[in-house]
Amino acid sequence: MNKSDRMLAVVLELQRRDVVKAEDLANLFETSVRTIYRDIQALSEAGVPIVGTPGTGYSLMEGYFLPPISFTVEEAVTLLIGTDFIEQRFDHDYRVKAQAARSKIEAILPENVRNETARVSKSMRLLPSDKRIAPTKETEHLGTIRKAILDQRKISFHYTKRHADSNGQRHSARTVAPYGLALVQGSWMLVAHCDLRQSIRHFRLSRMTELIDSEDRFELxxxxxxxxxxxxxxxxxxxxxxxNDDIADKVKESNYHYMESMTEQPDGLHAILRVRRQEELLSWVLGWGADVTVLEPESLRNRIREEAENMLKRY
Structure with a gap:
């Protein structure tokens, strides 16, 4: 980053935060504190009203705002791809906002940048997975949960676990304080404090039913x-x-989230996975048919054998 770009970035960082220390700016821009001091001095001499407080840091004088700046082609493409992602993965309200944001971004671009951005955008495409083509429970619940997080209100729902617990139960009613949402392996996950378990738990939105917004408040x-x-x-x-070597590439491309490591050996692709219990990957292993061999643990080998025998009985 050259000096001009860094100084502009410093102003944007000061505009974004109330107070920031020179050491933090130096770490952010990977330069020395002395260089940041010189940048601050140059900005002040150029008329940018920066206030420095010893032991506290730098801030912009209240009311100062950097006027709109232009985007490079790469920056514009990045923003437009971001609006595509929001449209595909978020709820209706944010999809509408993403469409409006795209229109505004395109409107403020100079004609030459807009034309070049359009040309570059045509060479890239963000495709959703098949299950995202139609509305799902995730998108139905996303807006309600997002608003509950911002308003700090608890939510209640019925939840279905993927596997039964020690009592053989898969379904339960939960009331939680929603802390945040995370997109994990293409699926939305709620991070929340569960009243039932009295600790932080994770819930897949796709496994929720009968979601309601409670009037009970909580404090993050x-x-x-x-x-x-x-x-x-x-x-x-x-x-x-x-x-087997024949499916090694497919296994690598699967990006299975329990995978720890993979190594190619003379007798095939060896993989190490870590799970909480073997039921979590039973279906995935069976899906590879005779092209996969369980080396360990022995209990999983026996379980696979039992499932294969049960399948044979059906046919």
Missing amino acids: PSHFNLREYAPPDDRNLQVRLRF
Whole structure:
């Protein structure tokens, strides 16, 4: 980043945040604190009203706002692709906002940039997966949950687990304080504090039914930050599989979320997966048919054998 670009970025960062330290700016732009001091001085001499408080940091004088700036072709394409993503993955309200944002972005672009952006955009396309073509439970619930998060109101719903618990139950009624939403492996996940379990839990929107917005309020814990939140990893069961060479490429392309590592060996593709329990990947392993061999654990080998025998009895 050259000096002019960095100085502009400094102003944008000051405009975005109330107060920022020189050390933080130096880390952000990968330069020295002394360089940031020189940039601040140059900006002040150019008329940008920057206020510096020793021990606190820098801020822009209240009321100052950087006038609109132009976009490069690459920046414009990035923003337009972002609106495509919002249209495909978010609820109706945000789809409408994304369409409006695209129109505004295209309207303010200079003609030469707009033409070049259109040419570049034609060479790229963001395709949804098959299950996203039609409206799903996820998009139906997304708007309600998003508003509940912003208004800090609890929600209630019936939830269906993928696997039964120790009591053989898969269905339960939940009331939760919604903390945030995350798009994981193409599916929306709610991170929330569950009243039933009295701890943070994760819920797939596609497994929710009878969702209602409660009048009960909650207060988001001051220490919780969704961007920094990392759920505890309790996948303690290691599974080793061997795939025939004929399907090795398909396995690699599957991007299976339980996959830990893959190595090519003379006898095929060896893969290591970690799960909470073997039922989580039983269907996935069976889907590869005779082209996969379970190396360990023995309990999963036996389970696969039992399923194969049951299938044989049906045919």
